[in-house]
Amino acid sequence: MAVEGHVLQASSSSKLPGVLVMAWPCGLATSTDALGAFRVSCPQGIDSLTLSCMGFDTQVVVSPASHVDVWMEDLRVMLGQAQVAANRFSELEASALDQPTLVQALDRTPGLESLDLGAGMIQPVVRGLFGSRVAVLEDGVPQQGGRWGSDHGVLVAPELQVASAWVPGGGHVWMGPEAVGGGLRFESPSRANAPETQTRMGAMVQLGQIKGGLHALHIASTPKIHWHAGMSVTGFGSSQVPQRRFAYLGRVYQLETGALTNTAGLSGHAVFGVERETHAGRTLTWSMRLSDV
Known part of the structure; x- marks a missing residue:
């Protein structure tokens, strides 16, 4: 069974090249071309796809059809409050x-x-x-x-x-x-x-x-x-x-x-x-x- 499709950026609908696409359960992988297109297959069929790209949230598509288009969301990380403290000390040999x-x-x-x-x-x-x-x-x-x-x-x-x-x-x-x-x-x-x-x-x-x-x-x-x-x-x-x-x-x-x-x-x-x-x-x-x- 083979699945093909396109990967696009959700915020601008522009095509994303270089996105890693992994098919499960066989674990075969491919990446999108310059137009954001991909095609991947598994001998025993595909039950899910995992799509990952630097700067974007990882997407998982369960039970994909023969053609699927995926929109990748920009990665957002919420950092907690950080406190930075500095202690000044004298060098013993000075x-x-x-x-x-x-x-x-x-x-x-x-x-x-x-x-x-x-x-x-x-x-x-x-x-x-x-x-x-x-x-x-x-x-x-x-x-x-x-x-x-x-x-x-x-x-x-x-x-x-x-x-x-x-x-x-x-x-x-x-x-x-x-x-x-x-x-x-x-x-x-x-x-x-x-x-x-x-x-x-x-x-x-x-x-x-x-x-x-x-x-x-x-x-x-x-x-x-x-x-x-x-x-x-x-x-x-x-x-x-x-x-x-x-x-x-x-x-x-x-x-x-x-x-x-x-x-x-x-x-x-x-x-x-x-x-x-x-x-x-x-x-x-x-x-x-x-x-x-």
Whole structure:
């Protein structure tokens, strides 16, 4: 006994190709052609047909006639309510960078050193490896430009951040596959890490390499709203930066004078951010940073 027919979409009456049609009890199967037509047979007769297709409800036709047309209904799935919760935890191996300057913090961290590239450009590198191999993230956003070689710097203003940490090793997902050495993580002020209103100001003068700077950061935080604003300006004179060697395009060059000429100029950073909790319990965040070096 053979059964033939067509399969159509119920919502549009358009023909459906590629629908699997199984005949029972023999279990033989076929599929509809480009026009939605099919033909299937069983030696001992057919008592039912099962029609299935991705995106549609499975249809069962009992005691079909020699010709049957089947309309497939779109698959609809009703999902129950789902609750998603996230718990923030600190990495045990993360260590805070609490030195007066970022250069000192990097140079005093085991396995790291810094390469001063000029006015406001600091490159963290791993000792013994070419290139940076160190991920640098600000509020979870990576600085891609400073990861591919020792002649590319990263723009960071740690005096306008409230938390900075060094995580060794490259086994963390947030670093990316290229950061075999580890990652530097900087965090801007927020209700989570700066829950109190405060103002930070400071000045820095370095006569040995003719360097001076000023910075100010104000944080205003309440249970419902948080905002922060800050600015830093640093001046660099034409100086000689102590440097024993530098790498460029895969080659390492030794400096006979033990110093690398720095670029004179100014570097400036400005940050601003707002965080507010709505009546529905959601958190809206907006932040920006401007840098000029």
